[in-house]
Amino acid sequence: MLLITCPWCGVREEHEFACGGEAHIVRPLDSHTLDDAEWADYVFMRRNPKGVQYERWVHNDGCRRWFNMARHTVSHEILAIYKVGEPKPEFEG
């Protein structure tokens, strides 16, 4: 069970939240020039790291707001929680 600190509501249990997957995937600006493989990369391909994952969460059963989290995918340790738009903290691994 993860204890997650929502930036707006404070510490809550995991089941109040939903995970929205990998964060910081930027929609290509020059989309008309992309070929199918490049589109597929944006739409489907994921890092899925064994280590530090940067991901989006939403506080579904609370304030319903989105935020970002850096979390280790083996220890599940939450390394950082930061608001959307804030710079991505860098962690090793």
Add this chain to the structure above:
Amino acid sequence: MTKYSLLSLVRNAGRGHRDWREAWRSPEPKPSYDALIIGGGGHGLATAYYLASEHGLTNIAVLEKGWIGGGNTGRNTTIIRSNYLEDASSRLYDHAVDLWEGLSRELNFNVMFSQRGVMNLAHNEHDVRELRRRVHANQLNGVDAEWLWRDEVQAFCPVLNCDPAARYPILGATLQRRAGVARHDAVAWGYARGADRRGVDVVENCEVTGFIIRNGEVRGVETTRGEIRAPKIGVVTAGHSSVMATMAGLRLPIESHPLQALVSEPIKPILDTVVMSNAVHVYVSQSDKGELVIGAGADLYNSYAQRGSFPVIEETVRALVELFPFTSRLSMLRSWGGIVDICPDASPIISKTPVRGLYFNCGWGTGGFKATPGSGWVFAHTMARDEPHSLNAPFTIERFHSGALVAEHGAAAVAH
């Protein structure tokens, strides 16, 4: 290698069972092979077996970082069925069921395939429409499928709570009679023994740590037991597929999630079929030892930890007690998790890659055990001929470029 038979059993019993030979060797890896399989789960071992038995490739090795069958193969709830929606999937999974039916004989190893039927429950009007559509699609594809209304469900499985006032009312269910369960470990062991017997080296405690790739061609791997060369390499590492792809400079559409299961204390025979409910995330069968084997839903977030979070178990057990009220006083013996490789369309990738000689078989997610023999069979074909068999041709990585996805969320989803 001894052939297992009544005679060998009697002979060994006479000697107090002291002379049984190991079922497969534990060879040192050679510096080079004609082909390598990375991952000694059921799919990897089946691939090696069919490479040797169907394609005459015997100078090959399976490299497993731990012990064979210690991944999802040994952690799953062993449900086998082929009632998938799309034409491509029903062909792929039904071919696997064909192989299951002859597998114990083929391998001379009892995989305890038990065709006790699998029911998928419908709890609301939408489920009914969705599941009946699937039954119709299955019937058109020659996959055995029946629809049961509530009274028929109750007759088929009397311990189910079919009371219309139940929290999860049961309106009906699909039934595939040809479906069932098998002994997971025996599948890994049977294929390992069969492959070993044909000259394949099954190398345990050998982790692949990198690929040797020159001019877009794979040449070999680096492992914790040294460098091993081979011109063809098949990667069959389930939850670790993205890790392997990253080592090879490739990207996959896969995300790794924990999937959990639990077993109860053993009880007298009470459940002679398999019951699944996608809507409330529980699926149950009873093992030959008498334990109820209970599958849970997948955890929300990516993980490589081989353990899941408690709320998922809680939700599953809650659904279990609603569907089978007699379980409310049952103790659970243990729970565990496996890391499953989930694809966006809930279908596998059995494919060549942009690196010549490098092949991936992954993305089976929450439901690949049922496909073990078929997956190995088509992947062996793909590796040996350097082109997919018609059964796995729709399951390339390129389908994510073209958009020709094989969407099976309804049939695969979290449940199986």
